[in-house]
Amino acid sequence: MSSPLLEVKNLKQHFRINRRFTTKAVDGISFTVERGQTFGLVGESGSGKSTTGRSIIRLYTPTSGEIFFDGHLISGHLNAATRRLVRSNIQMVFQDPMASLNPRKTVLETVSEGLMNLHPELTAVERKVKVCRVLEQVGLSADFVNRYPHQFSGGQRQRIGLARALIMEPQLIIADEPISALDVSIQAQVVNLLKRIQKDLGITMIFIAHDLSMVRYISDRIGVMHLGHIVEIGDRNEIFAHPIHPYTISLLSAIPQPNPILEKKRRSLGYLYRQSGIDYTLGEYHKVSSTHEVLATSLEFEKWSAGDYTDTLSESHNVDSLKTESV
Amino acid sequence: MESKRVLSIRDLEISFKTTDALVRAIRGVRLDLFQGETLAIVGESGSGKSVSVKAIMGILSSNGSIDAGKILYTDPETGEEFSIVDMSQREIRSKISGQRIAMIFQDPMTSLDPTMTIGKQIMEGMRYHYQVPVQEARRKAQELLELVGIDNSAKRMKQYPNQLSGGMRQRVVIAIALACDPQILICDEPTTALDVTVQSKILELIQSIQKEKNLSVIYITHDLGVVAKVADYVAVMYAGRIIEKGSVEEVFYDPRHPYTWGLLSSIPDLNLEEEELYSIPGNPINLALPFQGDPFAPRNRYALNIDFEQEPPLFSAGGKHRVASWLMDPRSPKVERPASLERRLKEMREEIGRNE
Ligand SMILES: Nc1ncnc2c1ncn2[C@@H]1O[C@H](COP(=O)(O)OP(=O)(O)OP(=O)(O)O)[C@@H](O)[C@H]1O
Numbered sequence: 001m002s003s004p005l006l007e008v009k010n011l012k013q014h015f016r017i018n019r020r021f022t023t024k025a026v027d028g029i030s031f032t033v034e035r036g037q038t039f040g041l042v043g044e045s046g047s048g049k050s051t052t053g054r055s056i057i058r059l060y061t062p063t064s065g066e067i068f069f070d071g072h073l074i075s076g077h078l079n080a081a082t083r084r085l086v087r088s089n090i091q092m093v094f095q096d097p098m099a100s101l102n103p104r105k106t107v108l109e110t111v112s113e114g115l116m117n118l119h120p121e122l123t124a125v126e127r128k129v130k131v132c133r134v135l136e137q138v139g140l141s142a143d144f145v146n147r148y149p150h151q152f153s154g155g156q157r158q159r160i161g162l163a164r165a166l167i168m169e170p171q172l173i174i175a176d177e178p179i180s181a182l183d184v185s186i187q188a189q190v191v192n193l194l195k196r197i198q199k200d201l202g203i204t205m206i207f208i209a210h211d212l213s214m215v216r217y218i219s220d221r222i223g224v225m226h227l228g229h230i231v232e233i234g235d236r237n238e239i240f241a242h243p244i245h246p247y248t249i250s251l252l253s254a255i256p257q258p259n260p261i262l263e264k265k266r267r268s269l270g271y272l273y274r275q276s277g278i279d280y281t282l283g284e285y286h287k288v289s290s291t292h293e294v295l296a297t298s299l300e301f302e303k304w305s306a307g308d309y310t311d312t313l314s315e316s317h318n319v320d321s322l323k324t325e326s327v
Numbered sequence: 328m329e330s331k332r333v334l335s336i337r338d339l340e341i342s343f344k345t346t347d348a349l350v351r352a353i354r355g356v357r358l359d360l361f362q363g364e365t366l367a368i369v370g371e372s373g374s375g376k377s378v379s380v381k382a383i384m385g386i387l388s389s390n391g392s393i394d395a396g397k398i399l400y401t402d403p404e405t406g407e408e409f410s411i412v413d414m415s416q417r418e419i420r421s422k423i424s425g426q427r428i429a430m431i432f433q434d435p436m437t438s439l440d441p442t443m444t445i446g447k448q449i450m451e452g453m454r455y456h457y458q459v460p461v462q463e464a465r466r467k468a469q470e471l472l473e474l475v476g477i478d479n480s481a482k483r484m485k486q487y488p489n490q491l492s493g494g495m496r497q498r499v500v501i502a503i504a505l506a507c508d509p510q511i512l513i514c515d516e517p518t519t520a521l522d523v524t525v526q527s528k529i530l531e532l533i534q535s536i537q538k539e540k541n542l543s544v545i546y547i548t549h550d551l552g553v554v555a556k557v558a559d560y561v562a563v564m565y566a567g568r569i570i571e572k573g574s575v576e577e578v579f580y581d582p583r584h585p586y587t588w589g590l591l592s593s594i595p596d597l598n599l600e601e602e603e604l605y606s607i608p609g610n611p612i613n614l615a616l617p618f619q620g621d622p623f624a625p626r627n628r629y630a631l632n633i634d635f636e637q638e639p640p641l642f643s644a645g646g647k648h649r650v651a652s653w654l655m656d657p658r659s660p661k662v663e664r665p666a667s668l669e670r671r672l673k674e675m676r677e678e679i680g681r682n683e
Pocket residue numbers: 015023024025043044045046047048049050051052095489490491492493494495520521522
């Protein structure tokens with residue numbers, strides 16, 4: 001059996017805000033991504049999903065832990081060879097399109113920038129042909145090459161970011177909320193496109209998103225994050241059909257359904273993290289099946305497996321719980 | 328009781344000059360918003376949702392211009408009427424934006440100042456519009472942060488936007504919008520950066536503030552589940568026009584426009600294992616190029632000959648339901664909705680029955 005393309009071991013990424021206050025954005029997570037597969041990363045806002053991606057592409061120096069790409073350690077000191085390995089093989093599509101696009105550069109310049117650095121041998125015409133092709137792949141008209149970012153709608157900008165990553169033909173794409181700004185039809189188009197490109201080119205992907213129905217559709221495995229920890233990880237159907245962790249359950253219950261009469265009455269289940277006294281650092285991974293694990297103490301695991309969620313889930317969270325809960 | 332109309336948009340047309348051409352982004356939009364009610368605008372990416380609401384706030388980019396139409400705002404308390412199209416940006420800033428109409432932008436980074444702490448940014452509007460004393464503004468800002476679910480508010484006040492996660496930034500933007508007690512709140516994709524649990528809390532928060540203050544809300548969103556949850560009315564846009572609108576029940580349970588059919592069909596069905604998701608074939612039209620007829624016609628398998636010649640007017644489908652499609656013309660042949668969509672609509676109705 002071949003080794004996984006990406007292996008993350010006990011990764012921690014802490015940010016020191018001042019002498020007394022450190023944000024533990026990622027606090028000891030481990031997962032592997034097999035070649036050609038998609039790993040979906042979902043979870044609470046602020047739980048460390050983007051930070052995880054940013055650590056992998058080495059925008060940060062990890063506080064501790066190890067990251068292996070294709071068997072090479074890429075989390076330590078970066079020398080010229082590892083830097084090139086990371087740059088040429090891993091691409092990230094960023095969450096905030098406007099913040100990651102240079103307002104003074106045209107689409108052509110933005111999308112071809114990476115090519116210029118990595119493939120200086122290409123002529124301007126060859127570059128432009130590639131840019132037009134990739135723009136059409138993501139559903140943008142090639143007529144747009146001379147426009148600037150502010151002249152596009154939010155969804156169009158998002159696709160420029162996607163085009164910029166795809167043109168590099170990387171082995172691993174980390175897509176951070178790549179579809180959330182798109183209308184559902186284009187979401188479907190981009191997701192179909194990603195699936196197709198993945199099949200054709202064998203690209204491996206980490207897909208970060210809030211839309212669980214899309215995540216379920218595109219991922220092979222899913223990791224659920226909360227406060228810097230992966231609280232549950234498993235094959236996508238296990239996560240959806242047999243969630244164990246109360247946070248996962250509350251997440252699934254909160255997916256809004258496009259059924260107005262029903263949706264106006266429905267209340268989702270709130271996760272009572274604070275009241276429950278759960279401490280993730282005390283938990284360890286318990287196997288639900290050979291491919292499905294939950295972060296819990298033995299006692300918690302026993303309770304949750306038996307369907308006992310007293311003190312951890314509340315019927316109908318409301319605005320009051322917004323104030324008291326950590327969200 | 329008739330509720331008061333707070334906003335009325337009539338025959339709005341907006342275009343942008345670009346180096347290559349003139350982009351006709353908004354082509355005749357007509358909309359009403361009543362006090363205390365919630366309108367959702369959905370539709371194609373690039374169809375003009377954000378541009379329409381930016382026009383309400385008087386903040387179109389400098390290469391844009393309002394070519395025709397009216398935007399009337401009526402203050403529900405004083406009855407005072409403002410014609411926004413005729414006001415200068417400065418007048419809008421001092422009388423409308425922030426205090427009467429507040430907006431939450433799609434891209435949080437564009438509305439946050441990276442060089443200013445978030446505390447200062449929340450306090451700014453209160454200080455500017457209402458001259459609130461610093462101490463009180465700080466206290467209120469901290470309360471607002473807690474209200475939108477950001478704890479450690481005292482510490483967070485001192486942080487800069489790039490030290491927050493995407494979702495936290497968005498919640499800061501929501502806190503800024505609520506700081507001045509507006510009468511209309513416009514939310515452009517307010518929750519796309521948030522996970523669903525926080526999203527539902529934020530939506531419920533806005534709903535409760537809405538009830539308490541009789542606030543009118545416009546949501547722009549791609550999440551049709553969110554629309555179902557919060558909206559009274561919905562307007563569907565395509566290529567600069569509203570192509571279907573009505574009460575959320577009318578549009579979701581009895582959609583009439585083929586574009587709306589396509590949109591509803593594209594939602595992944597949690598109950599199904601699909602090999603490939605449905606997406607509307609073809610690409611959106613480039614509004615910088617001239618075209619004839621209905622811009623959706625080339626992608627519409629139900630298009631009639633007349634669709635390629637003349638844009639359809641808005642037909643009534645009864646109640647508040649209006650549809651811009653020639654299929655609604657009594658002379659047109661009768662067509663059925665796609666079978667898979669019909670099945671979904673039926674499932675939706677059955678699900679309501681099961682939950683009665
Ligand atoms: N450069 C930084 N400096 C300080 N703190 C940071 C930095 N980047 C992220 N953080 C903090 O780390 C935590 C995790 O942030 P991250 O952006 O990874 O969250 P996320 O899971 O991507 O959330 P979202 O879904 O809202 O995008 C947050 O508390 C955030 O404030």
